[in-house]
Amino acid sequence: MTTFIGTYTAKLDDKGRLVFPSPLKGMLPEGSDTRFVVKKDLFEDCLEMYTFEAWEKQSEAVRNRLNIFNPDHAKFWREYMRNRDVVTPDPKFGRISISKTLLDMIGVTKEVVFSGNDYKIEIWAKEKFEASALSNDEFVAIAEKLPESR
Numbered sequence: 001m002t003t004f005i006g007t008y009t010a011k012l013d014d015k016g017r018l019v020f021p022s023p024l025k026g027m028l029p030e031g032s033d034t035r036f037v038v039k040k041d042l043f044e045d046c047l048e049m050y051t052f053e054a055w056e057k058q059s060e061a062v063r064n065r066l067n068i069f070n071p072d073h074a075k076f077w078r079e080y081m082r083n084r085d086v087v088t089p090d091p092k093f094g095r096i097s098i099s100k101t102l103l104d105m106i107g108v109t110k111e112v113v114f115s116g117n118d119y120k121i122e123i124w125a126k127e128k129f130e131a132s133a134l135s136n137d138e139f140v141a142i143a144e145k146l147p148e149s150r
Contacts, residue, residue: 001051001053001054001057001119002027002028002029002032002051002053002054002119003027003116003118003119004024004027004116004117004118004119004120004121005027005116006021006023006024006115006116007113007114007115007116008021008023008024008113008114008115009111009112009113009114009126010111010112010113010114011110011111011112012103012108012109012110012111012112013095015097016097016100016103017095017096017097018095018096018097018098018112019093019094019095019096020089020094020095020096020114021094021114022094024114024116024121025089025094027116028051032051033051033052033053034088034089035051035052035086035087035088036049036050036051036052036055036086036087036088036096036121037049037050037052037055037084037085037086038050038084038085038086038087038098038102038123039083039084039085039102040083040102040105040106041122042080044122044132045106045107045124045125045128045132046106046122046123046124046128046129047098047102047105047106047122047123047124048120048121048122048123049087049114049120049121049122049123050119050120050121054119054120058119058120059080059081062077062080063077083099083101083102083105085098085099085102098123106123106124106125106128107125107127107128108125109125110126111125111126112124112125112126113125113126113129115129
């Protein structure tokens with residue numbers, strides 16, 4: 001599975017498109033599928049962008065935890081699958097079009113940050129990404145709790 005590393009800024013053009021950062025595109029294996037699934041993150045005010053391979057694994061892992069005959073699980077699955085886009089960077093400029101609905105959900109006005117986060121890419125409104133940074137003390141406090149939560 002592809003690992004994405006790095007943080008890159010992009011601006012919406014007049015038609016609401018973004019240029020997908022070439023360093024992230026360069027992390028895809030040669031000849032691989034360049035389609036991505038983009039959806040709202042469950043916990044953060046950002047979007048998640050998965051390769052099709054990673055999306056299949058992610059959605060399968062979630063689906064395997066659900067009982068299809070449980071009404072709450074069915075409602076969760078429906079909501080989990082809501083508001084998704086499929087995007088493919090155009091071959092010439094690498095532009096992608098993410099729906100206005102998704103961009104509005106995270107408060108994008110002009111600039112976004114693409115943040116490589118291992119098997120997925122997070123897309124943030126630039127201001128919210130900057131505001132989400134933890135102080136060193138906050139980071140250490142969370143790190144100290146990690147072994148307890150497993």
